[in-house]
Amino acid sequence: MAHPPAKADLASSAGARGGDLARDRAAQATPAIAAAARLTAEHQHEPGALLPILHAIQDELGCIPPETVQTIAEMLNLSRAEVHGVISFYPHFRTEPAARHVVQLCRAEACQAMGADALAGHARGRLGCDFHQHSADGEVTLEPVYCLGLCAQSPAMLIDGQPHARVTPARFDALLARTLKEPA
């Protein structure tokens, strides 16, 4: 007599079916969804797979497009809210492409103690935008980061991934002007 499948078998076969369905759908979907499905399949068996998957998607696509969330969720047997919650929790993840240049100001404690708030106010005014937005000329995305390991030389920031320490408003302006002169 055949035995019913164990609960774990059911869960794993339901997961496999969900993953198959998501992959089938992704094969006929947008390039972003297809890329998300491929990268999710590559990493989904790692412990704590969601974070490496989100990093891989953002590294390849420049952001995590909202339309990929359902595919990621189905393949990992998570809810869309769970995936969205992780994306929105970490300031590193963005849901739309960044501008040509990305300025990331440290907002963590040591930098705050050395004037990061004033620097942030200066940067907002200079760029004409708030955090998570693009500058008025569309050239720069302003993002917060939380400690760059440069606490002894705070306040610190990254421009296009390059670290800069002891940043004053005047130094911010000089670095930004130099960055904007760089050829596209």
Ligand code: FES
């Ligand atoms: S707190 Fe800003 S670099 Fe550490």
